[in-house]
Amino acid sequence: MSALQDLEQLLEDIKNKPASKTLPEGFPSEIPVSLQGIRKRLAFLLEKTDMDFPYLSGQQPFSDVSRLEGNIENYIGMSMVPTGVIGPVSVLGSMAKGDFYIPLATSEGSLLASYHRGARACYLAGGATSVCLIDGVQRSPVFKFDNLGNLGTFLVWIIGHLDEFRRITESASRYARLTDMKSNIEGNHLILTFEYHTGDASGQNMVTICTDAICQYIIQNAPVQPRFWFIESNFSGDKKATSQSFANVRGKKVTAEIMLPEKLVTDVLKTTPVAMAEYWRSSTIGTIQSGSIGAQGHYANGLTALFIATGQDVACVSEASVGITRMELTSDGGLYVSVTLPNLIVGTVGGGTSLPTQKECLELLGCYGAGKTRKFAEICGALVLAGEISIAAALSAGRFTAAHQKFGRKR
Numbered sequence: 021m022s023a024l025q026d027l028e029q030l031l032e033d034i035k036n037k038p039a040s041k042t043l044p045e046g047f048p049s050e051i052p053v054s055l056q057g058i059r060k061r062l063a064f065l066l067e068k069t070d071m072d073f074p075y076l077s078g079q080q081p082f083s084d085v086s087r088l089e090g091n092i093e094n095y096i097g098m099s100m101v102p103t104g105v106i107g108p109v110s111v112l113g114s115m116a117k118g119d120f121y122i123p124l125a126t127s128e129g130s131l132l133a134s135y136h137r138g139a140r141a142c143y144l145a146g147g148a149t150s151v152c153l154i155d156g157v158q159r160s161p162v163f164k165f166d167n168l169g170n171l172g173t174f175l176v177w178i179i180g181h182l183d184e185f186r187r188i189t190e191s192a193s194r195y196a197r198l199t200d201m202k203s204n205i206e207g208n209h210l211i212l213t214f215e216y217h218t219g220d221a222s223g224q225n226m227v228t229i230c231t232d233a234i235c236q237y238i239i240q241n242a243p244v245q246p247r248f249w250f251i252e253s254n255f256s257g258d259k260k261a262t263s264q265s266f267a268n269v270r271g272k273k274v275t276a277e278i279m280l281p282e283k284l285v286t287d288v289l290k291t292t293p294v295a296m297a298e299y300w301r302s303s304t305i306g307t308i309q310s311g312s313i314g315a316q317g318h319y320a321n322g323l324t325a326l327f328i329a330t331g332q333d334v335a336c337v338s339e340a341s342v343g344i345t346r347m348e349l350t351s352d353g354g355l356y357v358s359v360t361l362p363n364l365i366v367g368t369v370g371g372g373t374s375l376p377t378q379k380e381c382l383e384l385l386g387c388y389g390a391g392k393t394r395k396f397a398e399i400c401g402a403l404v405l406a407g408e409i410s411i412a413a414a415l416s417a418g419r420f421t422a423a424h425q426k427f428g429r430k431r
């Protein structure tokens with residue numbers, strides 16, 4: 021199918037999305053942490069997905085340490101992070117379509133219960149729409165000149181060589197494509213921002229390698245030489261929350277939404293749409309006063325847990341957890357909720373994605389390997405939406421502290 025046909029299909033699917041759905045036979049979430057709970061949940065997942073998780077379940081010890089090459093130095097062993105599953109999370113996206121059981125690795129009690137509850141509310145409301153809109157990963161080298169005249173001559177030459185830079189990119193990587201270049205001048209400093217599509221990899225390493233190859237060509241051929249240059253100027257937003265990335269894209273930009281009927285908010289979330297909209301307004305004003313980039317509740321919670329489970333670079337939660345949550349009353353007394361994440365740096369190849377438990381977790385989502393990154397990004401959007409709904413429900417109903425007293429402490 022062409023991109024236009026994909027889009028037409030998505031629009032048709034959104035038009036026909038049901039306003040409600042019945043939950044399938046229960047995922048055994050009610051059984052507390054115990055050997056029996058683990059057995060039941062693994063048996064449930066085996067039946068649903070035909071996966072038996074040899075590494076995650078501990079049946080198979082990890083011994084093939086050669087698989088870690090490229091992932092770590094000075095290795096001594098694996099850190100174990102408790103991992104659970106929430107779901108089903110129902111997603112309608114351009115690539116993610118269906119019900120997913122999402123693995124989350126965390127040591128924060130209440131987190132999975134909260135995301136599970138939000139996912140349940142979204143499921144009953146017909147499932148979340150979650151769409152990956154655009155993508156792009158940047159690297160921003162800086163060049164220093166004696167004066168503006170030299171800088172200008174250099175930049176004019178650079179602008180005339182974009183096609184050559186595209187060719188260099190294609191010889192440095194089979195998958196990276198140079199899509200844009202922007203310049204930023206400050207005194208005698210020039211920052212060039214190269215933006216790429218990085219296939220199914222999250223791409224931070226690829227963009228460094230490709231940009232370095234371009235810079236080597238520039239240094240060898242440009243009519244004017246900079247006094248010095250660095251491969252990264254700290255402008256690209258790599259592992260930092262920045263206003264610039266927030267206003268554009270870094271990685272994938274995803275937006276997700278749901279309409280929650282009033283009765284569902286009352287029954288499942290134990291609050292009201294009015295209270296949730298009121299909480300959202302107050303918390304958004306609080307966020308603005310704090311000087312935060314974006315306005316959201318706890319994207320970092322779900323994303324960090326999913327990133328650990330699936331071998332993403334967890335440090336990229338710095339930028340990935342920036343975004344905007346919106347909660348508004350609908351004309352029939354329900355609640356519209358949306359989340360928008362413009363900086364979702366994720367991949368389904370490369371990085372830590374082929375490590376033993378991480379690969380199993382990506383496979384659980386049907387997201388391991390080539391052709392799966394947009395799907396994975398859309399699942400991230402639906403997960404974050406579920407988390408925003410549940411935490412706002414708890415806070416709006418005055419149940420937040422009690423939940424953490426119950427789930428977040430050893431009894």
Ligand SMILES: CC(C)(COP(=O)([O-])OP(=O)([O-])OC[C@H]1O[C@@H](n2cnc3c(N)ncnc32)[C@H](O)[C@@H]1OP(=O)([O-])[O-])[C@@H](O)C(=O)NCCC(=O)NCCSC(=O)C[C@@](C)(O)CC(=O)[O-]
Pocket residue numbers: 049050128130131132133134135136137138140288289290317318321410411414419420423427
């Ligand atoms: C904890 C709940 C879910 C209770 O919620 P509840 O509605 O009182 O509980 P419930 O017993 O009636 O259960 C409702 C549903 O919750 C789920 N649920 C309930 N219990 C479990 C469990 N044991 N295991 C798995 N799922 C569970 C489950 O979906 C269940 O439905 P069921 O499946 O039974 O039909 C709710 O109060 C809640 O979501 N609270 C919010 C907690 C939260 O989101 N915390 C985020 C971490 S806080 C943080 O990191 C810092 C932050 C974000 O606060 C920073 C800041 O903003 O300042």
Ligand SMILES: NC(=O)C1=CN([C@@H]2O[C@H](COP(=O)(O)OP(=O)(O)OC[C@H]3O[C@@H](n4cnc5c(N)ncnc54)[C@H](OP(=O)(O)O)[C@@H]3O)[C@@H](O)[C@H]2O)C=CC1
Pocket residue numbers: 192193194195196218219220221222223224225226227228258333367369370371372389390391
């Ligand atoms: N160097 C840096 O500046 C930084 C690096 N990192 C680290 O970089 C890693 C992430 O970088 P990333 O570039 O994603 O990972 P990798 O360095 O693992 O690069 C991806 C690799 O997968 C290959 N590949 C195979 N199939 C595909 C496909 N379908 N789509 C895309 N690539 C494919 C690429 O081929 P090919 O070789 O042809 O491109 C490349 O070799 C993480 O480990 C992260 O921690 C994080 C931040 C900064």
